[in-house]
Amino acid sequence: MRTTIDTLAVVGAGSIGGSWVALGLAHGLRVSAADPSAAALGRLPQTVARNLVELGADETALDRLETYDDPAAAVAEADLVLEAGPERVEVKRELFAILDGATAPDVVLASSSSGLGPSAFQDACGHPERVLVAHPFNPPHLVPLVEVVGGRATSEEAIAATMTAMNGLGRRPVRVRAELPGHVVNRLQAALWREAYDLVRRGAISVADLDQAVASGPGLRWALLGPIATQHLSGGPGGLAHVLEHLGPPMVEWWADLGEPEFTAELRQQLVDGVDSEMGGREADVLGRRDGALRELLELKARAGLDDLGGER
Structure with missing residues (x-):
């Protein structure tokens, strides 16, 4: 080739x-x-x-x-x-x-x-x-x-x-290394969206607050390192082994409680109304500022030496 x-x-x-x-x-x-x-x-x-x-x-x-x-x-x-x-x-x-x-x-x-x-x-x-x-x-x-x-x-x-x-x-x-519907990353996104939609459906959190929670919390770390590397670093000297030993059992309980929402017309409208309220008609402006921030973030990762982490060795 x-x-x-x-x-x-x-x-x-x-x-x-x-x-x-x-x-x-x-x-x-x-x-x-x-x-x-x-x-x-x-x-x-x-x-x-x-x-x-x-x-x-x-x-x-x-x-x-x-x-x-x-x-x-x-x-x-x-x-x-x-x-x-x-x-x-x-x-x-x-x-x-x-x-x-x-x-x-x-x-x-x-x-x-x-x-x-x-x-x-x-x-x-x-x-x-x-x-x-x-x-x-x-x-x-x-x-x-x-x-x-x-x-x-x-x-x-x-x-x-x-x-x-x-x-x-x-x-x-x-x-x-496997043919899967949605490959890998879209499947990961779908898993997060499923629970996000269900939390909104249940009234546990608003669309705007859910977006704020992810963007101001785990999303900041995920932009720099992947979810498993992030989990490893949160374990201190014991790393991922410590996290899995101490938080693994509670995590299994959380898995069992994750939602499986029906994709109803009512849920779709609830999500659309929520994001419309969050954006307030500023989509074009937010998109431009997001893309500018993406460029700066990529430059920052390169300067910090974090763009060479991940990937098979």
């Missing part, structure tokens, strides 16, 4: 595709982008220009971007293909068959799917060994996480090439 990437092809010109395009351009690559929607392609340069500014890159990098309405034409010269199309398996099967027929067999074809495993669509390809998932985390041009997931037919060479390519784009790839 190719490990030297000069030309990146991005299939899908939505928000995820716009982030992938900006990352490629910011790292000096030639980028071709494809989308069947003329409107999506028309919006893409503005989206990419904004992302380039957030990455501290020169907007003249846009000169290296070419756009296509035909995915086969966009990927013909690519060294790596990143698909960011609709999250529907029938669409991905049709699209990956096209990508497979239009690229050299040593080019990795990676889907950005947030929940589908590659086995669901790689058998539509003549070279399924180079098909996998490289799932980014929103917004992908700022948040460095990428989950790399192989399917039943994916080769180790394709996995290794993708890990190398993601590192080259300044990402922090992690290998997910």
Whole structure:
């Protein structure tokens, strides 16, 4: 599989595709982008220009971007293909068959799917060994996480090439060694959301106070270290072994009491009303300030030497 990437092809010109395009351009690559929607392609340069500014890159990098309405034409010269199309398996099967027929067999074809495993669509390809998932985390041009997931037919060479390519784009790839609905990180989020929704449903806490509790408490530590490393450090000299010995049994009791809320119309409305009250119509302003803080946080982690913790050794 190719490990030297000069030309990146991005299939899908939505928000995820716009982030992938900006990352490629910011790292000096030639980028071709494809989308069947003329409107999506028309919006893409503005989206990419904004992302380039957030990455501290020169907007003249846009000169290296070419756009296509035909995915086969966009990927013909690519060294790596990143698909960011609709999250529907029938669409991905049709699209990956096209990508497979239009690229050299040593080019990795990676889907950005947030929940589908590659086995669901790689058998539509003549070279399924180079098909996998490289799932980014929103917004992908700022948040460095990428989950790399192989399917039943994916080769180790394709996995290794993708890990190398993601590192080259300044990402922090992690290998997910099992195909699971939602991969790993979305499953972790879903577990937290399930209990958060149930606590709100039960009237234990408001939406605004729940968000405040996470953001002002464990969320601060999780931004710097993962949950298990954080738990280890909270155990003092005894570390995780001490925590599990003394807090393990109570934690099992908490597990047994976690909620399993029904996803009713009433619960959905309760959550929507709560977050609307919390935001007060300031979504655009909060989003801009959040993304600015994300950039500063990443710089702080690098200065503190905390960005090299985690990942397999």
